[in-house]
Amino acid sequence: MSTNLTDRGSTRPRGATDDHPLARTILIALGACFIVLFLVLPLVTVFAQALKNGVAAAMDSIVEPDALSAIKLTVIAAGIAVPLNVAFGLSASWAISKFDFRGKSFLITLIDLPFSVSPVVSGLVYVLIFGMQGWFGPYLREHDIKIIFALPGIVLATMFVTFPFVARELIPLMTDQGRDEEEAATSLGASGWKTFRRVTLPNVKWALLYGVLLCNARAMGEFGAVSVVSGHIRGQTNTMPLHIEVLYNDYQFVAAFAVASLLALLALVTLAVKSFLEWHYADEIAAIHKH
Amino acid sequence: MSFAGVLPATRWRARSALPGLGLSLGFTVFYLSAVVLIPLAALVIRPWELGWSGFVAEVTQPRVLAALRLSFGAAAIGAVVNTFFGLIVAWALVRYRFPLKRLVDALVDLPFALPTAVAGIALSALYAPNGWLGAPLMSLGIKAAYTPLGVVIALTFIGLPFVVRTLQPVLTDLSRDHEEAAATLGATRFQAFRRVVFPALLPALVTGAALAFARGVGEYGSVIFIAGNLPMRSEIAPLLIIIKLEEFDYAGAASIGVVMLAASFVMLFALNGLQSFTASRR
Numbered sequence: 001m002s003t004n005l006t007d008r009g010s011t012r013p014r015g016a017t018d019d020h021p022l023a024r025t026i027l028i029a030l031g032a033c034f035i036v037l038f039l040v041l042p043l044v045t046v047f048a049q050a051l052k053n054g055v056a057a058a059m060d061s062i063v064e065p066d067a068l069s070a071i072k073l074t075v076i077a078a079g080i081a082v083p084l085n086v087a088f089g090l091s092a093s094w095a096i097s098k099f100d101f102r103g104k105s106f107l108i109t110l111i112d113l114p115f116s117v118s119p120v121v122s123g124l125v126y127v128l129i130f131g132m133q134g135w136f137g138p139y140l141r142e143h144d145i146k147i148i149f150a151l152p153g154i155v156l157a158t159m160f161v162t163f164p165f166v167a168r169e170l171i172p173l174m175t176d177q178g179r180d181e182e183e184a185a186t187s188l189g190a191s192g193w194k195t196f197r198r199v200t201l202p203n204v205k206w207a208l209l210y211g212v213l214l215c216n217a218r219a220m221g222e223f224g225a226v227s228v229v230s231g232h233i234r235g236q237t238n239t240m241p242l243h244i245e246v247l248y249n250d251y252q253f254v255a256a257f258a259v260a261s262l263l264a265l266l267a268l269v270t271l272a273v274k275s276f277l278e279w280h281y282a283d284e285i286a287a288i289h290k291h
Numbered sequence: 292m293s294f295a296g297v298l299p300a301t302r303w304r305a306r307s308a309l310p311g312l313g314l315s316l317g318f319t320v321f322y323l324s325a326v327v328l329i330p331l332a333a334l335v336i337r338p339w340e341l342g343w344s345g346f347v348a349e350v351t352q353p354r355v356l357a358a359l360r361l362s363f364g365a366a367a368i369g370a371v372v373n374t375f376f377g378l379i380v381a382w383a384l385v386r387y388r389f390p391l392k393r394l395v396d397a398l399v400d401l402p403f404a405l406p407t408a409v410a411g412i413a414l415s416a417l418y419a420p421n422g423w424l425g426a427p428l429m430s431l432g433i434k435a436a437y438t439p440l441g442v443v444i445a446l447t448f449i450g451l452p453f454v455v456r457t458l459q460p461v462l463t464d465l466s467r468d469h470e471e472a473a474a475t476l477g478a479t480r481f482q483a484f485r486r487v488v489f490p491a492l493l494p495a496l497v498t499g500a501a502l503a504f505a506r507g508v509g510e511y512g513s514v515i516f517i518a519g520n521l522p523m524r525s526e527i528a529p530l531l532i533i534i535k536l537e538e539f540d541y542a543g544a545a546s547i548g549v550v551m552l553a554a555s556f557v558m559l560f561a562l563n564g565l566q567s568f569t570a571s572r573r
Contacts, residue, residue, distance in 0.1 A: 016471045016474035016475065024387055027387075030379050031376065031383045032395075034376040034379070035398065037424070038447060039401050042410060042414055045423070046413045049416055087318075092315070095316040095319050098309050099316070107319070111323065114327055116556070118508070118510070118555070119407075119509065119511055119529070120530075121529075121532070121548045121551055121552060124532055125330035127536060128333045128545060135333060159326050160326055186308060192311045221404075222406070223407045223512035224407065224512050227511070228533060228536065242408075245408055263408075267409075270404045271398070271404050274397075275397040
């Protein structure tokens, strides 16, 4: 993109593929209106409502015990679900990108499946298995094991919803990178594990970070699936999004938006790091331009 | 491994110099089955305890039909709105230079990153009768929050990135040569867009709209706060699943779930078909 002075303004005649300035202005204005109405205003609303009664009031609703327990539960659930999905993503992308076997494209389709399932259905499937009238319901009740309306159910639902994130960032990139470097390493005597750690992992680190980031954002913010399996027990099985729902339905708007602003901040940090990674390591995050 | 190396390639996989296929593929298939496939199988099996007629009776109840109609209808309208504005936003981001362009580009992903419950209460506060946008709309006689219009607004918010992010790479790769040729041959700018650019963008537009639609059909968190949730009027299908579960009507909940799952599978296969169709035409 040349940046000499004649490039902009009306001094240069309009090129054959440039739009009429009026059309350009109208389109930018329309797009800007849409972005402001649908993206900027909702975001501003969250912080404006949270700070309506001042910073102190907002802080009070965040350090209150039920809110703190919701924050803790959210961090624990994401802390279990995200590493498991990272392990799965690495393992799946190793198998898919470094080997040829039958049914590979079918496997990739199956991995993407959770993206096309409604969050509520994602929670529902675990209730059908572990719920009171589910497959294992009677057995679990007999042995006093709680999965639904407890932490394990929340973790399972979170895992389902965030299942493809890491894998789908890594698979296209590792497929593009091929297997030459790994084959060279093993032929020089490196073990498989060492090859993976010293050759493969450094090659995909930014894409991995990218996937973990998106996976974590979704894990901490998931609402529909967790809502089905949690039982909404205040101070016990409420994650942050569920706590927000309870507060909002209790007409405690300031408190609801105060907790919501924490999640909004997490979303903004995620977007900032994500954009940074995209600008600086675009070549190393192959998946972006492919979906 | 060295022994296997001398044998001809086994039937289902080609030989590889790298180790670890058994372990990595084994873990992948195990984890996939445990977390996704077996639970989904439980969903598909459950409604049949009612029998086929029971399943049909369950999903043709007026309240269920109304909820399905709202979820699919509002998602379709949201997808159409997003196709129009998404094209404009993607076009501006790729073709024009304007202030804060990078910020806008990053912001497009907000609906992906912002938890749905947060989006839900924000949209609800914004479009409530006393909200920043709800109040002016009320004075125009339009009630947005707690009506089906509110559902459309939430699904428009949720669907925007799908259209923009599907269009952007296609627009970037689109060579300007054809447009230039069209202009040289006397086409107006609008003709060049309609006859040259638009056909090239059409597959991506359809894909983006379909992704937005599929997401909208199943969306829950951003909708329930703004919808008002009146049975038969502004109650979405995912909410009805939760209501059935709370009544311990597992088979009823699973029946609605199966209908939604079937719909998303049809969409998935249609999209795959579209992609291989456009790939074969290149």
